[in-house]
Amino acid sequence: MRWIAFILATQFAVTLLPSLAAFGQSVQPAPVDDPSTLGQTLRGSDSGLEARAIAFIRALNEAISGSDEAALLAIAKSYALVVDFYGNPQTAEAILKEKSAIFRRWPERSYAVVDGQSNADCDVTGQTCEVSALVRWKVSSPARKAESSGLSRMKFQIRFSDLGPAIVGEAGETLLRE
Numbered sequence: 001m002r003w004i005a006f007i008l009a010t011q012f013a014v015t016l017l018p019s020l021a022a023f024g025q026s027v028q029p030a031p032v033d034d035p036s037t038l039g040q041t042l043r044g045s046d047s048g049l050e051a052r053a054i055a056f057i058r059a060l061n062e063a064i065s066g067s068d069e070a071a072l073l074a075i076a077k078s079y080a081l082v083v084d085f086y087g088n089p090q091t092a093e094a095i096l097k098e099k100s101a102i103f104r105r106w107p108e109r110s111y112a113v114v115d116g117q118s119n120a121d122c123d124v125t126g127q128t129c130e131v132s133a134l135v136r137w138k139v140s141s142p143a144r145k146a147e148s149s150g151l152s153r154m155k156f157q158i159r160f161s162d163l164g165p166a167i168v169g170e171a172g173e174t175l176l177r178e
Contacts, residue, residue: 049120049122049124049127049129049160050119050120050121050122050129051120052160052165053120053122053129053131053158053160053165054113054118054119054120054131054133056078056131056158056165057113057118057131057133057154057156057158058113058118058133059074060074060078060167061111061112061113061135062111062112064099064103064109064111065109065110065111065112068100068103068104068107071099071103071109072096072099072100072103075095075096075099076092076096078165078166078167079092079095079096079166079167080092080159080166080167080168082168083095083167083168083169083170084157084168084169084170084171085169085170086170086171086172087171105141106139106140106141106148107140107141107142107143108139108140108141108142109137109138109139110137110138110139111135111136111137112135112136112137113133113134113135114133114134114135114136114151117133117134118131118132118133118134119131119132119133120132127159127160127161128157128158128159128160128168129157129158129160130155130156130157130158130169131155131156131157131158132153132154132155133153133154133155133156134151134152134153134154134175135151135152135153135154135172136149136150136151137149137150137151137152148177148178149177149178150174150175150176150177150178151174151175151176152172152173152174152175153172153173153175154170154171154172155169155170155171155172156169156170157169157170
């Protein structure tokens with residue numbers, strides 16, 4: 001095994017992920033077919049960056065609606081190493097652990113951004129976006145004979161880099177429980 005410094009990892013476009021060993025999972029970074037395309041994610045108009053930020057949050061909600069393995073992989077790939085998580089600094093590993101507990105409690109999940117109810121405010125120069133999205137959710141646990149559903153307003157801060165988008169802030173509130 002070889003160790004690499006964080007700064008070198010970012011220079012060589014190595015994806016750094018929190019350890020999933022504690023959850024019995026392993027993660028393999030996605031291969032980069034053409035390394036010359038990495039910087040292309042930073043080009044484009046302000047509205048292009050906004051659309052990409054919203055699409056990123058939609059895709060994350062879709063992924064966490066799937067299997068535990070797919071959900072954990074999406075979480076591991078989507079969060080920065082340290083995140084302003086509901087007003088407190090949290091490591092990606094701590095967030096992964098918290099979300100894993102939620103996924104175990106609620107093995108059947110559906111999360112979807114409500115059409116027309118999301119917006120993004122982006123700083124193209126700083127390559128950051130603040131996304132606000134209304135999310136309809138439904139979770140259940142057949143083993144516990146429990147279910148819950150509702151509507152939440154979620155807010156994310158996303159930073160774009162050559163490595164792709166990363167969530168650097170997350171907050172939200174439940175607006176309705178059904």
